[in-house]
Amino acid sequence: MDWSYIIASVLSPSVLLYTLGGIILGMFIGAMPGLSATMGVAILLPLTFWLEPSCGLGMLLGIYNSAIYAGGISAILLGVPGTPASIASTFDGVKISKRGEPTLALWINTFYSVIGGLFGVLCLMVASFPIARFALRFGPPEYTMVAVFGLSMMVAVSGKSISKGVFVGFIGMAVAMVGIDPMNGIKRFTFDQFLLIDGFQFVPIMIGLFGIGEALKQFAESPVSHTKFVKKLDKKDKVVISDFVKESKDARKHQSWREIWKAKWAFLVASVISVIVGAIPGTGGDIASLVSWTQCRNFSKEKDLYGEGSEEALAVTCAANNACIGGAMTTMLTLGIPGDSVTAILIGALMMYNYTPGPLLFSEHPDMVIVLFGILIVCNIMILFTGNLGSKLFAQFTKLPRSWISVTIIIFSLVGSYAIQNSVFDVIVCLVAGLFGFLLARGDFPTGPIVLALILGEMVESNFIRTMMLPPGTYSTFFVRPISLVLIILTVLSLFGPSVIKRIKKARNK
Numbered sequence: 001m002d003w004s005y006i007i008a009s010v011l012s013p014s015v016l017l018y019t020l021g022g023i024i025l026g027m028f029i030g031a032m033p034g035l036s037a038t039m040g041v042a043i044l045l046p047l048t049f050w051l052e053p054s055c056g057l058g059m060l061l062g063i064y065n066s067a068i069y070a071g072g073i074s075a076i077l078l079g080v081p082g083t084p085a086s087i088a089s090t091f092d093g094v095k096i097s098k099r100g101e102p103t104l105a106l107w108i109n110t111f112y113s114v115i116g117g118l119f120g121v122l123c124l125m126v127a128s129f130p131i132a133r134f135a136l137r138f139g140p141p142e143y144t145m146v147a148v149f150g151l152s153m154m155v156a157v158s159g160k161s162i163s164k165g166v167f168v169g170f171i172g173m174a175v176a177m178v179g180i181d182p183m184n185g186i187k188r189f190t191f192d193q194f195l196l197i198d199g200f201q202f203v204p205i206m207i208g209l210f211g212i213g214e215a216l217k218q219f220a221e222s223p224v225s226h227t228k229f230v231k232k233l234d235k236k237d238k239v240v241i242s243d244f245v246k247e248s249k250d251a252r253k254h255q256s257w258r259e260i261w262k263a264k265w266a267f268l269v270a271s272v273i274s275v276i277v278g279a280i281p282g283t284g285g286d287i288a289s290l291v292s293w294t295q296c297r298n299f300s301k302e303k304d305l306y307g308e309g310s311e312e313a314l315a316v317t318c319a320a321n322n323a324c325i326g327g328a329m330t331t332m333l334t335l336g337i338p339g340d341s342v343t344a345i346l347i348g349a350l351m352m353y354n355y356t357p358g359p360l361l362f363s364e365h366p367d368m369v370i371v372l373f374g375i376l377i378v379c380n381i382m383i384l385f386t387g388n389l390g391s392k393l394f395a396q397f398t399k400l401p402r403s404w405i406s407v408t409i410i411i412f413s414l415v416g417s418y419a420i421q422n423s424v425f426d427v428i429v430c431l432v433a434g435l436f437g438f439l440l441a442r443g444d445f446p447t448g449p450i451v452l453a454l455i456l457g458e459m460v461e462s463n464f465i466r467t468m469m470l471p472p473g474t475y476s477t478f479f480v481r482p483i484s485l486v487l488i489i490l491t492v493l494s495l496f497g498p499s500v501i502k503r504i505k506k507a508r509n510k
Contacts, residue, residue, distance in 0.1 A: 009054040012054070014055055019382065020386075021062070023066040023382050024390070027067070027070040027390050028070075030073065031071070032405065036084070037064050038210045041345050043207060044412075045206075046416035046417065046419045047419065053353040057372065061346075061376060061379055064325065065322065065376070065383060068321050068324075068325065069117075071083030072089045073106065074086075076097055083285070085285025085288075085289060086289070087289065087290065088320075089321075091307050092311075092313040093317075100251050103251060104251060107254040109314070110387035116322040117323065117383070120322060120323040123275045124329050124330050128362070132358075135335060136360075137483070138359070139467075141481050142481065142487065144467055145487035145488055145491065148491055149487050149494070150337040150455075164443075164445045165446050165448070168440065169449030169452065170453070172449060172450035173453045173457045176457030177457065178199045179196060202455075205429060205430070207430050207433075208429065208433025208434035208436070209433050209436070209450065210341070212430065212433070212435075213433070213434045213437020214441075215407075215413070216406075216434060217438055218403075220438070263311075266299075269295065270296055274292055274321075274327065278324035278325065280331075288323070289317045293320070322380070329346075332346060334358070335357075335359075337455075337456065341447075344452070347455060410434075414431070
C-alpha cells in the first residue's frame with residue numbers, strides 16, 4: 001500500500017475542508033425534522049461529480065455521519081426526532097432537557113455519538129478485509145444468492161404491509177431491467193427510444209425519491225414548523241409549543257469521567273448490537289437504537305429510570321445511532337449490498353468514481369479502502385469538536401418555514417440531476433421519480449424496496465445467467481455449493497421467520 005498517498009488523501013487541506021463542509025450541512029439536515037441523511041446525500045451527490053474522489057467521498061460521508069448524529073438535537077430539545085435514527089433518543093433526552101439540563105443532554109449526544117461512530121469504524125476496519133477475502137471465493141451462484149438474500153430484506157423494510165413492500169420492490173426490478181441485456185446485449189423495454197438504451201440512471205431516481213418526493217410530502221402536510229401556524233394553533237387548540245427549555249443555574253454541562261466509566265458496559269452492548277444490526281441489509285439506525293435501548297434496559301441495574309430521563313439510556317441510543325454506520329458500511333463495501341438507504345446511494349457514489357463495491361475493491365483498490373476508513377475517523381473527530389458549538393445554533397433552524405426548505409430542496413434536486421450528464425432526460429426522470437415517491441408516501445408505501453431492487457436487480461440477473469451457463473446448468477448448482485446453500489437458508493428464514501415467530505407467540509398466548 002502507498003501510505004503517503006493514503007495520508008495525503010485523508011489529511012490534505014482540500015479533503016478536510018470538504019469533509020467539514022459536509023459535516024456542517026449534515027448538522028443542518030439532521031437537526032431539521034422531516035429531512036434525513038438519505039435526502040442530503042442524494043441531493044448533494046451530483047455536486048461532488050467534479051471533485052477528486054477523496055474530496056467528494058469526504059463530503060458525502062461527513063453529511064452521513066453528521067446528519068445521523070444531529071437528529072438527536074431536535075429530539076433532545078424539542079422531543080421531535082430530526083431523523084428516524086433518533087426516535088429512541090426522545091424517550092429520555094427531552095426529559096433531561098425539561099429538568100433543566102439541556103446542555104448536558106446535548107453533550108451526551110455529541111460524546112457518545114462520536115465514541116459509537118469510532119467503535120463502528122473500528123469494527124469495519126477489523127472485519128472488512130477478512131470478509132472481503134472470504135467473499136473472493138464466491139462464484140456466480142454465491143453472488144446470485146447474496147443478491148437474493150439482499151432482496152429478501154424487502155420484507156424487513158416494508159413496514160406494516162409486506163405486500164405493499166413486495167409490490168414496490170417488483171416495480172423497482174422492472175425499472176432496473178430497462179435497457180440493454182447485460183449478458184446478451186439485446187434491447188428490452190426501450191420502446192424504440194434511444195434515450196432508454198442505457199436504462200435509467202440510478203442517481204436521478206434516488207434524488208427524485210428522497211429529495212423531491214420528501215419535499216412534496218412536506219408541502220402536503222401541515223406546516224407545523226411555521227411560526228404563524230404555531231401561533232394560530234396555540235390560540236385555537238390551546239397547544240403550548242415552547243421554544244427551548246430553560247437551563248437551571250446549577251445544571252451540569254457534561255458528565256464526569258466516573259459517570260462515563262459507569263456506563264461503559266451499556267455503551268459496549270449497545271455498540272455491538274448496533275454494528276450487527278447495521279450489517280443486516282435493509283435495517284438502519286432507528287431499528288438499532290430501539291433494539292439497543294430495549295436490551296440495555298433489560299440488563300441495567302437502573303431499568304426503572306429508562307424512559308424517565310436516564311443519562312445512561314440517552315447515551316445508549318446516541319451511541320447506537322452512529323455505531324450502526326460501521327455495520328452498514330461493512331456490508332456495502334465487502335459484498336456490494338446496501339446496509340441502508342444511505343449506503344445504497346454511496347454505492348452509486350463509488351461507482352461514479354469507478355470504484356465498484358465488493359471483494360474486488362479490497363484486492364484491486366486497497367488504498368482507497370484505507371482512505372475511506374481514515375475519512376470516517378476524521379468525520380467523527382470533527383463532530384466531537386464542532387458538535388457542542390453547533391448544537392443549539394442548528395436547532396434554531398427548526399423555526400424556519402418548512403415551505404422555504406422544501407422549495408430549496410426541489411431546486412437543488414433538479415440542478416443536481418441535470419449536472420450528472422447535462423441531460424434534460426435525467427431531470428424528467430428525477431421529476432417523475434419525485435412524483436412517484438410522493439404518491440408512495442401518501443399511500444403509505446415504503447421506498448426502501450425500490451432501493452434494494454435498483455441496486456441488486458442487475459446483480460441477480462447477470463449472475464443467475466452465468467450460473468445457468470456452468471455445468472450441469474441446473475438449479476441444483478445452488479444447493480450443492482455450501483456457501484450458496486447457507487445463503488438460501490438465510491433467505492428463507494428472513495422471508496418466513498417473522499410470520500412463524502408471530503404464530504408461535506399467538507399459540508403460546510392462547
